[in-house]
C-alpha cells in the first residue's frame with residue numbers, strides 16, 4: 401500500500417479545481433499534479449502536427465513521448481513556453497476529444513501515478529479519485545453551476561485582455577461537460593467516496609479552507 405498522502409480534486413471544466421488544488425498543495429507543502437495539462441499538451445501537439453484527433457494510435461504515441469517541463473508555474477514543451485497557449489478554448493475542446501481515447505489515457509497513466517511523491521500530492525482532473533488514485537486520503541468533487549463557471553471563465557479571459565461572449569462560453573462548457581460525462585472511459589463522475597463541494601457561491605479562500613478542514617479530519 402502506498403502511504404504517501406494524496407488529495408484528489410475532480411470536477412467539471414472551470415469549476416476552480418486548478419486554483420483550489422494548487423492553493424491546497426501550497427498550504428500543505430505538497431506537490432501538485434494538473435492532469436488536465438497533460439491532455440491539453442497532447443492536444444496542442446497533435447494540432448500542431450496536423451494529426452487527425454481521432455487517429456488513436458498516432459495521438460497515443462505522441463502522448464507517450466511527451467516530455468513537458470513544469471517549472472516555476474510555467475509549462476515548456478519542446479523548448480516552447482506553452483503555458484498560456486494550452487489554455488486556449490480550442491485546445492481545451494481538442495483535449496476533451498483526445499481524452500476520450502483509451503490508448504491516450506493509458507499512455508498518460510504512468511506519468512500521473514509517478515507524481516505521487518513525498519511529502520504528498522494534490523491532483524486535479526476528472527478521474528483522479530475514481531481511476532488514478534483510488535486509495536486517495538481525501539477525494540473532493542468540486543462543482544459549480546454552468547452560469548457561475550461561465551462567469552469565472554469570462555473574468556479570467558478579461559484579465560488577459562480577451563473579451564468573450566458569456567453565452568458562447570456557457571455553451572462551450574456544457575458541450576465539454578457532456579463529452580466528459582458521456583464518454584465510455586473514465587467519465588466525469590464523483591468517486592463513490594468523494595465529498596461533493598458546490599463552490600457556486602463560495603470564494604476561493606472558502607473553498608480552499610473547506611478542503612483543508614476535511615483533510616484535517618481524515619488525516620488524524
Ligand code: C5P
Pocket residue numbers: 413414435436437439440492495496497499500524525526527528576580
Ligand atoms: O481540466 P482541464 O480543463 O484542463 O482538462 C482538459 C480536458 O482534459 C478535459 O475537458 C477532459 O476531457 C480531459 N481530462 C481528462 N481527465 C483528466 C483531466 C482532464 O479526461 N484527469
